[in-house]
Amino acid sequence: MSDFDVARWRPAPFLPEADARDGSLTFVVAVLCFLACLTLLSLLAADRAARDWTRQLEGQATVIVRPKANETPDGAAARAAETLAGVDGVAEARAMEPEKAEALIAPWLGDADLSDLPVPRLVAVQLTREKPADAQALDRALKAQGLDAVVDDHTAWMADIQRAARLARLAGLFVFALIAVAAAAVIAFATRAGLAARREVVEVLHLSGAEDGFVARLFQARFARMAAHAGLFGAGAAAIMGAVFRLAGGGQGLTPVLPIAWSDLLFVVPAPLAAAGVAALAARFTALALIRDLA
Known part of the structure; x- marks a missing residue:
């Protein structure tokens, strides 16, 4: 007599809840999210330092x-x-x-x-x-008294600081975008591997009338959840490191060159949602492209 119980039978999911590769993939995405959050904190601190220096020189x-x-x-x-x-x-x-x-x-x-x-x-x-008085007004007053003097209103220094701040922002945005592209590539690779392992099932679903979007949404939801969890770990680690830098440096953060404020740590809060969004888009577009090739 068979032990099969029809009443308790449930169909197996197309994508299992756990996969042997999930741990490695979660770790990679968490590290990328951690690096992205650290880049963001560095950008905020560098911009604050540049504004503080410019404000001091202007006065x-x-x-x-x-x-x-x-x-x-x-x-x-x-x-x-x-x-x-x-x-x-x-x-x-x-x-x-x-x-x-x-x-x-x-x-x-x-x-x-x-x-x-x-x-x-x-x-x-x-x-x-x-x-505030400008350099011309100061120079006129000195010459009126017959003084041999040169006025330096720190314009050159401020221009250098502003140029360095712009370069730092551009470099930070480039690194941030590069990390996002790397995360998308990792998710795309995982999606490709998952579809390749389930090629026969996808073909059966097509024969049964399933649309491409239905299968793509399965991968989209799966990797979005995974990336959200990984982003939570990465953002949490970045926030902890930022807090350590803030505490270690006293009143101005780790160093006056990069003054980290407590409010900066709030900017890592949306990181899990951002990671989930990048993963969902990468998984969806990759899955749709591969499913059309299989069809």
Whole structure:
């Protein structure tokens, strides 16, 4: 007598719930999602650092004062600071101590004895946030007092920082897109392997009248669920690493060059959904193309 029970029989699914290759595929997608989230956190931190540096430079200017024959360097710097303090748009002007000026020059001259060199005096100018004075206004005020000075409003530095920030954003977006393409390629390969292993079943389904979209949706749903789980692991690991960097660096994150904020960690939350979307699209298009070839 047969042990087969018709009442308890259920048809086997076209795609089994578990596959021997699922662990490796989940690990690969999780790693790719982890790298994508780290790239995103780095982009946010780099953009914040560039904006902070630009904001600081926009509110400051440096004046290089050269004394004339009838005055001392310190006297010329003091007179320049007094002149600039009265210009509209200047919050504060302060003559820097000779030691600070020499400390700024020392890295460029090495071990040279700066006491024998005619080191110019510097005046640090703090501009107002509302209607700050421009370099032309500062230069006119200095020339009106007969001072030999050069105004540096840090325009060149700001242009370099903004250019570096743009390059960093482009590089980060390129890496992010490359990771997404790699994840799609992995899913496409897994879909191709799954269809190849079930070629005969697909042909039977076609003979039974099943549409291509029906079979493609099975692969789409399967790999979307897998990618969502993998994305959850990858995003969680990236958030933990970002939190470690934030805690390890104190108030400004791991380093002032890449200041990570707590709010940045929220940007990894959509990662599982994004991974599922990429996987679903890759699986669907790959499955449809292969099913048409089989037909």
